[in-house]
Amino acid sequence: MPQGIQVKDLNIFYGDFRAVADVDMEIESNSVTALIGPSGCGKSTFLRTLNRMHEVVPGARVEGNVQIGGVDLYGKGVDPVAVRREVGMVFQRPNPFPTMSIADNVLAGVKLNNRRISRSDAADLVERSLRGANLWKEVKDRLDRPGSSLSGGQQQRLCIARAIAVEPSVLLMDEPCSALDPISTLAIEELISQLKERYTIVIVTHNMQQAARVSDRTGFFNIENTGDPGRLVEIDDTATMFSNPSQRATEDYISGRFG
């Protein structure tokens, strides 16, 4: 079931270094939120705190509060592994498991969750997930081929299928199209607007046209000087952000007068 996300006073640290400061954000369920901003402003770092993936880096920690569906992600006794099962993620570069077939890639998350799944259920789930990722027609005849045999755009949609196969409530996307050609990008963007019906989506992108095309709301992150923490400058409806932002910095960035 899709869930909303509430972020309050979030500070993200790597050791003693504060990478992101004082983020407050409210994300509604079944919406697409785009995060834009210059490189190094902390938008990807912020995204990764929404499923506790930033903890993979030693020394990373957060202060503040993140709630998804009313549950505090950083509460006592909350297992990051359980969080990641609930909050799916798609990465910048397509990363299907090279040693697994297309079908096994889709089932990877389900099998991890230690659920035993019958063969017919597995086949159904593979088809449903691949259809959900608009990939079924292209790969239905070669489900036992390695995932790495697909094109980059297909691999990325395979990764989306893998992420939605475990029925997460939130889907995070970290620049999912930055390694793809325009046609594959278009396919993913169309997919995002369909996925919105079933998931809450947060997407980081460097492509402002993309943010304008796919998202309902857009958040702009910025960094004042190197070494300063990144901050959320403003977040608003996408139409407002791109036509009439309330902050000067946002307007400068969107109109390309950045820096």
Added chain:
Amino acid sequence: MTVGTPPAPVAAAGPRAADRRTGSHVWGGRVFAGLSYGSGILILLVLAAVAVFLVVQALPALTADPTELEQISWFRAESLLGYVGPLVFGTVLAALLALAMAVPVSIGIALFISHYAPRRLAQGLGYLVDLLAAIPSVVYGLWGALWLIGVLDPVMTWLSSTLGFIPIFAGYQAPAKNVLTAAVVLAVMILPIITAVAREVFLQTPRLHEEAALALGATRWEMIRTAVLPFGRSGVISAAMLGLGRALGETMAVLMVLSPGLLFSFFLLKPGQHQTIAANIAAQFPEAAGLSVSVLIATGLALFVITFVVNFVARAIVARRKDFSGAN
């Protein structure tokens, strides 16, 4: 004109400079290409030389009449094949037992170093494992013969009395100069090479794949199972083959630990059942002359063939799932 003048000298110097550069390029390229070709061919020549030497020297034994072979004092067999057979069996058995013990432990150590241990501990442990590889095999032999045999004695007594109904564990006789003890020594000896290679392979697992598994809600062990181990599979097989090669050819340690015998025997705890080719050559060579040398060389030829077969099999295993290797 002021704009036009500067390019002129550049244009004049250009071709000459380019010529000179191409000249040295060609020379450096040729020398380097020659060196690489030479090294490649040298390897083939050495391999061919060894093979030719083995065949030529073994030929008298291969063509000899059984009655001639029976003249050799230690030759107790119907034919050359009857002599080589148990030796091949003993060699392969000892090496496989060693491999079966060493590979799981090595993978465990390698994973601990690459994915579990804090960085500083991992580094120290890595050095320690590498140090194991630097110990000469004769020292391993001493260690096995003087210490390990005593330590294994109660273990094997227990094994034989409780699991003795399984034939391979039946009939233990002290001291533990049996093939299992030899295999334990061999396992310790091949541990470092397998661990070192496996560790390097595991460390090369793309971060992307590890993160993909973690983002699906994998625990650390599940991440290792879905991303690290499949990625490292072919590397671990190569590592195991390197270890197997060393175990097959190991001489001194086996010679010092194992009480020899020439039987096709699966009694792992009985002494006087097995012998390996390498240890046998070392044991008999000082007293050998004429045809008996040739017989020993024939056994060496068999060892050479075994190592070849092992390598081909390993390559076949790796190649069978090439599409899924992650290299594409």
